[in-house]
Amino acid sequence: MTESLAGKVAIVTGGGGGIGRETARVLAEKGARVVVADLSEEAGRETLEVMGAGDDAIFVRANVADLDSMTALVRTTVDRFGSLDIAHNNAGIEFSGPDLADVTVEQFNKIITVNLTGVFISMKVEIPQMLAQGGGSIINTASSLGQAAIAHQSAYVTSKHGVIGLTRAAAVEYSDRGVRVNAILPGVIQTPMIDALEETHPGFKDALLAKHPIGRLGAPRDIAEAVAWLGSDAASFATGALFNIDGGYLAI
Ligand SMILES: NC(=O)c1ccc[n+]([C@@H]2O[C@H](COP(=O)([O-])OP(=O)(O)OC[C@H]3O[C@@H](n4cnc5c(N)ncnc54)[C@H](O)[C@@H]3O)[C@@H](O)[C@H]2O)c1
Incomplete structure (x- = not known):
């Protein structure tokens, strides 16, 4: 797509992560000015290097689970570049736990706080800025596991189902005021998150490969291109929708 x-x-x-880094790079490649936000300063700064976008990209350390931190992120974005037109709410953490009844409340809440409350907080601070300037496009990273489950992922599955609900709720409330809100549901994408799961659960990748009719796992660019389209004016009628970029994962 060349929009x-x-x-x-x-x-x-x-x-700073696998999907976010490639999205930041592709958005910049297509002409956007980009604020790379991550909890990890090292990873975020590495993204800036990979992007090579000069003054058209900055890194801001931010924690999606912290309202003050995210408020400051939006303020810095607008101070530096003048608006906020596209928000890819993509930060997330993985979970691989025991059977549901053996998951601790602390384990469960940790995942929900980042993956679900983090998206709520992100939209809470992004939407007022978008309304003030007349519109914008929000793209939330959910997952195939926002519409289906696999064993031992209860907290993660719950968080991603929640992201879909938040996406629809926000779209219903704000689309007529110029803010489009959509969710991307990636299948398994080759990133550090998946490498970490493969390390703790050898064979994880191969087992999941079998669930992708297309016969391969995804690449970060597969997701980045979809984010770029949803962020562009070419997607002006797309809102409240779920985009499965998953090699057919949810088709079987
Ligand atoms: N990789 C996959 O197969 C896959 C599949 C479906 C959905 N997803 C989702 O895509 C998103 C990106 O995943 P990824 O594979 O690129 O993971 P990743 O681990 O490579 O990157 C995640 C990034 O988020 C950052 N982060 C973690 N907690 C944060 C916080 N509280 N505030 C700000 N930043 C924080 C990490 O530092 C890291 O740089 C996640 O929401 C994930 O759940 C990934």
Whole structure:
């Protein structure tokens, strides 16, 4: 897709990770100015290096689970680049636990706080800015596991189902005021998150590969291109929708 994002300003949370880094790079490649936001300063700064976008990209350390931190992120974005047109709410953490009844409340809450409350907080601070300037596009990273479950992922599955609910709720409330809100549901994408799961659960990747009719796992670019389209004016009628970019995962 070649839709230009010239003149647009984007935030990518989790911009130091596999999907976020590639999204930040592709958005910049298509002409957007990009704020890379991540809890990890090292990973975020590495993304800036990979992007090579010069003054058109900055890194801001931010914690999606912290309202003050996210408020400051939006303020810095607007101070620096003048608007906030695209928000890719993408930061997330993995979970691989025991059977549900053996998951501790602390384990469960940790995942919900980042993966679900984090998306709520992100939209809570992004939407007022978008309304004030006349519109914007929000793209939340959910997961195939926002519509289906696999064993030993109860907290993660719950968090991603919740992201879909939040996406729809926000779209219903704000679409007529110019803020489009959509969710992307990636299948398994080759990123550090998946490498970490493979390390603790050898064979994880191969087992999941079998669930992708297309015969391969995804690449971060598969997701980045979809985010770029949803962020562009070409997607002006798309809102409240779920985009499965999953090699057919949810088709079987
Ligand atoms: N990789 C996959 O197969 C896959 C599949 C479906 C959905 N997803 C989702 O895509 C998103 C990105 O995943 P990824 O594979 O790139 O993971 P990743 O681990 O490579 O990157 C995640 C990034 O988020 C950052 N982060 C973690 N907690 C944060 C917080 N509280 N505030 C700000 N940043 C924080 C991390 O530092 C990291 O840089 C996640 O929401 C994940 O659940 C991934």
